[in-house]
Amino acid sequence: MSVSLAELAGSCKQSGRVLPPLSESFRKSDKQPFGGYIAYKEFRNLFKDRYVETVTEPFDQEWNVIKDYSNNKKYSLYFLITKNLVLNYSEVNAFMDYVKAGNDLFISADYIDTRLLENINCNNERMAEIVDETKGLMRQTKVSMFFDNNFKAPAYGYYYYPFLNSLSSFDTAFVRVLGVNENNDPNYIILFSGKGRIYLHVAPRVFSNYFLLSGDNYQYIENVISFLRSDPKNIYWDEYYKNASPNRRKSNNGKDDNNFSSLSVIRQHPPLLWAFWLAIIGLLLFILFNVKRKQRIIDVIKPNVNTTVNFTETVGRLYLQKKNNNHIAEKMITYFYEHIRNKYFINTSTINDEFINSLAGKSGVPIETMKRLFALIRRIHSGENIDDATLIQLNNEIENFYKNQS
The missing domain is CATH 3.40.50 (Rossmann fold)
Structure with a gap:
């Protein structure tokens, strides 16, 4: 028993x-x-x-x-x-x-x-x-x-x-x-x-x-x-x-x-030695069956979206909501001058006939169109209040320049 x-x-x-x-x-x-x-x-x-x-x-x-x-x-x-x-x-x-x-x-x-x-x-x-x-x-x-x-x-x-x-x-x-x-x-x-x-x-x-x-x-x-x-x-x-x-x-x-050492003690006790070798074999089997690389899910990367237009429209709407036509006109003229400096390398600090003739020659825009655009810009710079019609006219003249430039 x-x-x-x-x-x-x-x-x-x-x-x-x-x-x-x-x-x-x-x-x-x-x-x-x-x-x-x-x-x-x-x-x-x-x-x-x-x-x-x-x-x-x-x-x-x-x-x-x-x-x-x-x-x-x-x-x-x-x-x-x-x-x-x-x-x-x-x-x-x-x-x-x-x-x-x-x-x-x-x-x-x-x-x-x-x-x-x-x-x-x-x-x-x-x-x-x-x-x-x-x-x-x-x-x-x-x-x-x-x-x-x-x-x-x-x-x-x-x-x-x-x-x-x-x-x-x-x-x-x-x-x-x-x-x-x-x-x-x-x-x-x-x-x-x-x-x-x-x-x-x-x-x-x-x-x-x-x-x-x-x-x-x-x-x-x-x-x-x-x-x-x-x-x-x-x-x-x-x-x-x-x-x-x-x-x-x-x-x-x-x-x-x-x-x-710990291993020498394990070797002196047969049951511990058997347990040790079983653990080693189990670990090797685990590594063997898991050695294949597991492909992770690849996330779809969305292309970058050009939000410049959306940003511009949003800013424009904010200005329109405030009805600050003078500020909008000044911004439009500032961006227009930046475009002239970057593309035609002409100094925009002094606007005169020489400047207009030089810009007309480099851009290919008719001289009459140029004179009409810069006459409107001088009027805006004079400080008078800009109504919606004048603001629209400025936008059309600048767009006309962009379309006709070479």
Whole structure:
């Protein structure tokens, strides 16, 4: 029988109870289901005659402090539990130097950085557990120790996402299997390196309050710790890697580790990698089917309309409405003189017989017509009031000039 998170939350809601936080912090002060309060108390009880120092700094910095206290006669124990262990090269090198100096390193994490695994020639098989978690299904699951190279050790179980993480590809000449998951695949090993030991465990939920308070599961942590050497000089309980985010990881030169990127994290999680490639393929298909140029509607551009005549008629009507014939006549004469200057290049500042003869010669208009037109213009300039008949006569004389000019 299996149940999803949504169904579990729904049952809690129907019964009036609130589903507690399920974040996996494993912090020693966290009393929520996946905190590490019980694990820390049990750990202290198992080393009750020893001082346990809490570490809140990255290990490369911590190693610079504690390596002066390391010697070949006495060893130290560094105990680390976290959901995901992400390291930079400086931290990996510090861990390896710590172990080779004769100390013990215990790590329990769902994900262990590949930089560290490459140093010890080991792989972390996570696909099956990730797939089950992605489906959101929970069921009864178990882990057990691997005593005397057989699978008859007692199993410790609870109801949650299954224990399927495992370790593989290690050199059996330097590695001993200490525990297995529900499929009897190794999930807890000891690796001998230099004068020290590395204990790798890939089921950190066994150190949660929820697991340890289920049945007799507290015995499991006793069995896990029983494989550790019992007389360390110094004991360190890690709290830094429970809280540190990947973007705060720095290399020893103070710059960001260039080998750490969002893509590298995606590659380390197969479901995320599948989602990433599906998104890329979808984007490429979208671009492929939309790459054809879509012709936009071209607006019809109307030809420019010559509104000069309309404008002139409008202005003329305004003048006629005001009955200012003198003003209209002056405008007509001004435009007529402008036409003479622009076309025949004759100065219109002085109007006399010489001007009239010159204009008649250039325009081809009869001299009598010219004299009659300019006599009318002089009369208008004299300042007498212009009636409609005179205004019409001026218009006709100017139009007659335009028609007869060459």
